[in-house]
Amino acid sequence: MKIFDFEQIKNRNIAPSDCLKWVECALREKYDCILPGKVSITTSPDIFFNTMPVYLHPDKRFGVKIVSRFPDRRPSLQSDILLYDSLTGELLAFMDGSWITAMRTGAVAALSISYLQKKAAKNYAFIGLGNTARSTLLCLLELVKGPMQISLLAYKDQTDSFIERFEGYQNISFTVYSDVHQMIADSDVIISSVTVAHDLFAPDECFKPGVLVVPIHTRGFQNCDLFFDKVFADDVKHVCGFKYFNQFKKFDEFARVLLGENPGRESEQERILVYNIGIALHDIFFASKIYDKLSAEGKVLDLNMTTEKFWV
Numbered sequence: 443m444k445i446f447d448f449e450q451i452k453n454r455n456i457a458p459s460d461c462l463k464w465v466e467c468a469l470r471e472k473y474d475c476i477l478p479g480k481v482s483i484t485t486s487p488d489i490f491f492n493t494m495p496v497y498l499h500p501d502k503r504f505g506v507k508i509v510s511r512f513p514d515r516r517p518s519l520q521s522d523i524l525l526y527d528s529l530t531g532e533l534l535a536f537m538d539g540s541w542i543t544a545m546r547t548g549a550v551a552a553l554s555i556s557y558l559q560k561k562a563a564k565n566y567a568f569i570g571l572g573n574t575a576r577s578t579l580l581c582l583l584e585l586v587k588g589p590m591q592i593s594l595l596a597y598k599d600q601t602d603s604f605i606e607r608f609e610g611y612q613n614i615s616f617t618v619y620s621d622v623h624q625m626i627a628d629s630d631v632i633i634s635s636v637t638v639a640h641d642l643f644a645p646d647e648c649f650k651p652g653v654l655v656v657p658i659h660t661r662g663f664q665n666c667d668l669f670f671d672k673v674f675a676d677d678v679k680h681v682c683g684f685k686y687f688n689q690f691k692k693f694d695e696f697a698r699v700l701l702g703e704n705p706g707r708e709s710e711q712e713r714i715l716v717y718n719i720g721i722a723l724h725d726i727f728f729a730s731k732i733y734d735k736l737s738a739e740g741k742v743l744d745l746n747m748t749t750e751k752f753w754v
Contacts, residue, residue, distance in 0.1 A: 444733075445741040448538040451732060458581045461549035461728075468727040469553075469676075469697040474499045477723050479679035488513050488638055494722035497528060498730060504528045505726035507539055511637060519543070519637065525729045533745070535733050539725060542732070546724040548577025550676065551633060551656050554696055554718060556585040558674065559631050560652040560710045567593040567629035569622065569643065571600040574635035574658055576607060583611060590614045593625050623648050635659060651711040658718055670713040674699065674706075680719040 476497040483491045490511050497504040509521035521539030526532065551574075555566075566582070568575045571594060579592070592614050594601050605616050619625035626632055626644045632655045634643070639662035646665055649655070655670070657663045667673065667686035674696045675681045687693075696716065698704040707714060 443533045443743050443745060444535045444737070444739075445743055446535055446537045446732065446736055446739075447741075448540055450736060450739065451538060451541045454732070454735060456545070456732070456735075458545075458549070458577075458584050460731075461545045461577075462553055462581055462584055464728055464731055465546055465549040465553055465724055466700065468723050469550075469700050471498075471500050472677075472695075472697045472723060475723060477677060477679075477721060479677075480722070494725065496722035496726045498723075498726060501727070501730050502528045503534070503726070503730050505722070505729055507543075507722050507725040509539065509543065513638075521725075523725060523729045525726065525733055535729070536743075537729055537732070539729075542725055542728045543720075544573040544577045545581075546728050547574050547635075547658060547718070547720055548579075549581045550718045550720075550724060551578045551658055551716075552581035552585055554674065554716045555582060555631055555633075555654060555656060557696075557699055558707050558714050558716060559654045560707065560712075562652075562710065563630035563654070564589065565591045565593060565628060565630045567595070567619075567625050567632045568604075569595045569625075569632070569634040569662075570636035570659075571595075571597055571604045572635060575633065576604065578633055578635070578658070579608060583608075583614070586613075588613065591617065593617050593619055593629055595622055595625055596620050629653065632656065633658065634662060636661065649713060651713065654714050654716065656716045656718065658720075660717055660719065663715065666713070666715050670715045672707075672712060673715045673717065675717040676719055677721050677723075680721065681717050 480492050480494040492509045494507040505525040507521055507523045511519045521543050523537040523539040525535045527534055596618050601618055623644045626648045635658045637659050642665050643662040655666055672692045673690045694704045699706040
C-alpha cells in the first residue's frame with residue numbers, strides 16, 4: 443500500500459481542465475458503477491461523519507471515502523480515502539482527501555452550471571468564499587471565456603482574499619454585497635458553498651425567472667424546492683430523503699443530461715435548482731487517476747497482512 447499525503451497531491455498541480463474532464467467522465471460512467479447511498483452519522487447539528495463507498499466497474503477499482511466536519515477543527519471539513527484493486531482485493535493506497543474533495547466539488551458545480559445556466563447568464567453570485575467557492579470559479583473560468591460579473595456576499599476577511607486570488611483574470615469583475623436578498627435578485631447563477639445555514643437565504647420573490655441555483659452544501663434554499671421548474675441532483679439516493687422531494691415539479695439526475703437522455707434547460711425562463719451533494723463516484727475516480735499519476739511516488743507501507751488462512 444502507498445500513502446499519498448496532502449502536499450504530494452496538491453503539489454502535483456493538476457489543472458482545473460483535468461478536474462472537469464474527470465468529473466464528466468465519471469458521470470458518464472455512473473450507471474456502469476455501483477454507488478450505494480452514503481451513510482451519514484450526525485452527533486450534533488454541525489458535526490457529522492459520512493462513509494461513502496463506490497465500485498468503479500470500468501476502472502476495476504473500488505474505494506471508500508470518510509469525511510467529517512468539526513466546527514472547531516482547522517480545517518473543519520476533512521476526509522480520507524482508501525483505494526483498492528477490485529480484481530485482487532489489494533489495498534492500493536491511503537490518500538488525504540482534502541484537495542480531491544475541494545476540486546471535484548468545484549468541478550461538478552462548474553460542469554452543471556455550464557450545461558444548465560441560461561444562455562444570457564453573466565452575473566454569478568457566491569455565498570461562502572472558502573475553497574469550494576474558489577475551486578468552482580477556477581473551473582468555471584475554464585468553461586466561460588466571455589465577461590463574467592462575480593458577486594460576493596461579504597464575509598469577515600475572506601472577501602478581499604477571494605478577490606486577490608483571482609486578480610490576474612482579465613474577464614471577471616467583482617461586486618461585493620452585504621444584502622443577500624439584493625445579491626440573489628441581481629444574479630443569473632447563485633452558488634452557495636456555506637456548510638451551515640439555519641435559515642432561508644431569501645424569499646421566493648428574490649429569485650428571478652431563468653435563475654440557476656447551485657447549493658453545493660444544500661442548506662438555505664429549501665423554499666426553492668417548491669416552486670422551481672426543475673431540480674437536478676448528482677444522485678437520487680442522496681436527495682430522496684429531502685422534506686420536499688415528492689413536491690419537486692420535475693426531477694432527474696444530472697448524468698442524464700450529459701448522456702442526452704434529459705434535455706436539461708428548455709427555456710430562458712426556467713428556474714433550475716441543482717443539488718450536487720457530492721458522491722464517492724467522483725472522489726474515488728479522482729483517487730484512481732491520481733494514483734496512476736503518482737504510483738511511482740508515495741511512501742510504501744507494509745501492513746504485514748497474513749497471506750495464509752489462520753485459526754484463532
